[in-house]
Amino acid sequence: MPDLLIELLSEEIPARMQARAAEDLRRLVTDGLVEAGLPYAHAQAFATPRRLALAVEGLAPRSRPRREERRGPSTTAPEAAIQGFLRATGLTLDRLERRADRKGETFFAVLEHPGREAPEIVAEVLERAIRTFPWPRSMRWGTGDLRWVRPLHSILCLLSDEGGAQVVPLSVDGLAAGATTRGHRVHAPAPFAVSGFEDYERRLGQARVVLRPAERAARIRHDAAQLAFARGLEVVEDEPLLAEIAGLVEWPVTLMGPVEEDFLHLPPEVLQTSMREHQKFLSLRNPATGRIEGFVTVANLEAADGGAAILAGNRRVLRARLSDAAFFWDNDLRTARAGMAEWREGLRAVTFHNRLGSQRDRVGRIAALAREIAPAVGADPDLAAQAAEVAKLDLRSQMVGEFPELQGRMGRHYARAAGLPEAVAAAAEEHYAPLGPSDTVPTAPVSVAVALADRIDTLAGFWAIDEKPTGSRDPFALRRAALGVIRLVLANGLRLPLAPVLAAHGPRLGAAGEAFDAAARADLLAFLHDRLKVHLRERGIPHDVIDACLATPGADDLARLVRRAEAxxxxxxxxxxxxxxxxxxxxxxxxxxxxxxxxxxxxxxxxxxxxxxxxxxxxxxxxxxxxxxxxxxxxxxxxxxxxxxxxxxxxxxxxxxxxxxxxxxxxxxxxxxxxxxxxxxxxxxxxxxxxxxxxxxxxxxxxx
Missing domain, CATH: 1.10.730 (Isoleucyl-tRNA Synthetase; Domain 1)
Known part of the structure; x- marks a missing residue:
């Protein structure tokens, strides 16, 4: 049985699109083959910056003949209906069968479809896949009408078996399929022929192209670790960045450089974020100090000077980027040490929601709620309120304006710079957690109080203005907020009846609070209970057990409810x-x-x-x-x-x-x-x- 090899060689494919594109190529081609009656044993797809490849093993040499019956109109139907059926089937009237049924006689067409050779089917399926490929964005070039993510240069399409390999006859927009490909753009640009997948992958390796994304990532990981170890450093783990870098190079060559002394005072997360976002650098950390002291960049070629010129250019750009970060950091520190009053006032200009007020209004509500629930979580009420007052202030900082993903983490630094208690500083960062089902749940009492108050205010506010999730629509991430409340309560074993908390919070919502009546609060509790069922089902507790326990008084105490359900x-x-x-x-x-x-x-x-x-x-x-x-x-x-x-x-x-x-x-x-x-x-x-x-x-x- 023959094997099929396909390669689509183009200009550079954006790294974020490559994995999906490889899967789409596999799906479109294999589904098309099966639908055409051509089964296969196994298929795997690959992507590099310049190519998508698909290897299909054990392909049937031809499709099986099949017999198809189509029911037509009645024999007494109008002539136009009968002629339409004949055109649709390609038959003449004398080739139709007449069959009796309960309503009389009906025409039937019996169509015999002979088996088709694999090359014919492959050509048809691949052309359709190329022309209908679901790129998130695509372009046209030249005078043709073909659209691809970047200009498509060549198509390799081979069927091979023990007798040899044959090119599948195929032409798409003037590009004729062949048996040749090209290697690395710089190291091996000349075309070369291949005879099958094993030969293809081997010769690509010789031409300085690592076909498999996982292999490129593993090579980068290993080489970066070796370079870092030689300098007494360690690579900061960042799998998403590693996967992205592997999508930027066909022949990864790791190079290491230092972070200049002028920037070593910057917080580690600032250095790491700046280098990751702007230059796709892996960060190197000194395990003894926790400081980021170096970086790894990955080149796409083996330079004659060992990468010295590449490193020099990267260091120049890095210096400019880190100079910006240092400027933001120094300005923010001055504001923080002055008490952050400028940021506090600035929150008044940031609208949280046009019916729920500004971020400053929201901070006031969260602070009052955090003070109220602090005793239930073992926190000092004054510290909880103070932490809530400063938890969102870093949103007005220049650093978070540049790198929004640093919100919270920078808040901890600025709270420390302002001389605030460590519990308050920690809450500025930790109150955002948990962000997802696998995220760590904070346990420090002040952090827990602020985290709960933040989410409860969000839920109560949007319930008050009737902006609840519907179906798959949840623009304000209220399901995530509800799961956050549940995980905070359960992970910390909190005895916190929610009904009185919600009732007391309604008046703080201002005009919107008038709609947060007993019915709205009951509906919100029901929503929390529904999310709790989902959460507990993953822990093996059936939903009907939760329903049975919900019928008892005090079901707004989630920790007690879960203990009852578990028993x-x-x-x-x-x-x-x-x-x-x-x-x-x-x-x-x-x-x-x-x-x-x-x-x-x-x-x-x-x-x-x-x-x-x-x-x-x-x-x-x-x-x-x-x-x-x-x-x-x-x-x-x-x-x-x-x-x-x-x-x-x-x-x-x-x-x-x-x-x-x-x-x-x-x-x-x-x-x-x-x-x-x-x-x-x-x-x-x-x-x-x-x-x-x-x-x-x-x-x-x-x-x-």
Whole structure:
């Protein structure tokens, strides 16, 4: 079976587009081959700055013949309909079949499609892939109408097997497919022919082109580490930057240079960000001091002077860039040491939302909220409020204006420069965390208070103006804010009932706060509960267990809610737990039907003296023992103990249902048994609404 090799050689492809482009080439070609009836064994795609390549192994030599039947119009249909069907199928009337059905006779066309040779199919599929390639941006050049990300220079398309290789006949916009490619633009620009993928990759290597992106990245990583180690430094890990650099070069040559002494006083993150954003340099850190003292740049060629001229040019540009950073840093430090009043006032000119005021208004709300919730998180209220007041001030700094990704980190530096307590400085950076599901959650009390206040204000504000997420639309990242609240609460084990917090925060929202009424607050809590379900489902807790626990009072205390759900989930994971749910549902259904039928609520008066069967007396005794144990455990918030105590009713309750008929003809005994079941229902509802647990068997009012 033949193998297929495709290469599309062009001018430089932007690094950020290469991985997606390689995958798109693989998808378009392999999907097209399969749709045309040409299966294959394996395919892999590659990208360098100048080329996309695809290797397909085990391709079928030709497609299989296939038979197709098409239903046409009725034999009595108008002539125009019949002629249209003939044109669509390419047949004549005498070649159509007449078949009887319930409505009479219908024309059918039977089309025989012979198998097609692989070269014909490959040419058709590849041309379509090239002409419809989904580049984010593309261009035309010359006089043709082909669009590509950059001018396309050549197409290599080979089918090879044991008998040799053949070029697939193909021409796209004047570019005829061939068996040749080119190597490195400087080191090996001459064309050369290849005979298959292994020969292609080997000869590219000889022509100073590393085809595989992962191999280029690994080479850069290794060489950079070796250069750094020789100088007693270490490479600052930055995988996204490494992947981007690997997309900028076909033949990576690492070069190392120092950061000049004039700039070593800059914070490490400033140096690293400036070098990464402006010049795609990897940073080198002194492990003894934590300072960034060097850089690694990656050239795309082996220079005769060992890269000295390249380094010299890079150092000149770096000096200019770092001079700008030093200017911003020095100016910002002067403002910080003066108390940051200029930045504080500047926040008034920054609109947070036209219905929620300025950033200065928002900072005031966050500070008041942080002060309020500080005791619940173990923070000093004054420090929490102070931290909230300064947490956003670095947004007005020149450094963050140049590098927005440094917000928070620069805030910590400026707070320290202003002489503020370390807890306040730390909160300026840490209150932004967690940013995502895998991000670290802050644990310092002041940082936690400000982080929670920030997110709660965001959620309350946008709920007040009815700007809630809808479907996949979430322009204000409110789902992320909700997940942040959940992770902050759970990771720190915080006992923070949210309902009173939200109620107290409404008036701080000004005019918008009038709409943040009880209904809006309940809707926001429901949104938080929905995000909590998603979060806990990843931890193995089913959504119906959360629903069962949400039916209990105090569900706005997320930490307590989760502990309750974890305890219930642990019991329900065992067969005994499933039996308990089944029996509870049976008892609850019997009660509901009886109460609906009789028009009364059975909730008082169960008395063991009216028990006329041993199973009833056993259940009474078990319930008398379980009630104080469950309630005592619930008061102590020992949800595992409460669940275990409730689970001990399973045996007696099962025996009761096996032995007696609840809805007996004796009215006194019936009422007593219903009130007994009501005690069980009330006791269980103190832990969770087990009726919301999915599965189990829902019983009617009679028991054997």
């Amino acid at each position: 219930l989930a642990a019991v329900l994971s065992a067969p005994e737990g499933a039996d308990l749910v089944r029996l509870y549902k049976r008892a609850a259904n019997i009660l509901e039907q009886a109460e609906a039928q009789d028009g009364v609520e059975y909730s008082f008066g169960a008395d063991p003296k009216w028990a006329d069967h041993e199973s009833e007396r056993i259940l009474f005794a078990a319930l008398d023992a379980a009630e104080p144990a469950v309630r005592s455990a619930l008061e102590a918030e020992d949800f595992a103990g409460a669940t275990a105590a409730l689970a001990r009713l399973r045996g007696p309750l099962d025996g009761f249902f096996e032995a007696v008929q609840v809805n007996t003809d004796n009215a006194v005994i019936r009422r007593n048994r219903l009130n007994l079941l009501s005690r069980i229902r009330a006791l269980a509802l103190g832990l969770a609404d087990l009726g919301r647990i999915e599965g189990g068997r829902s019983e009617s009012g009679q028991a054997a």
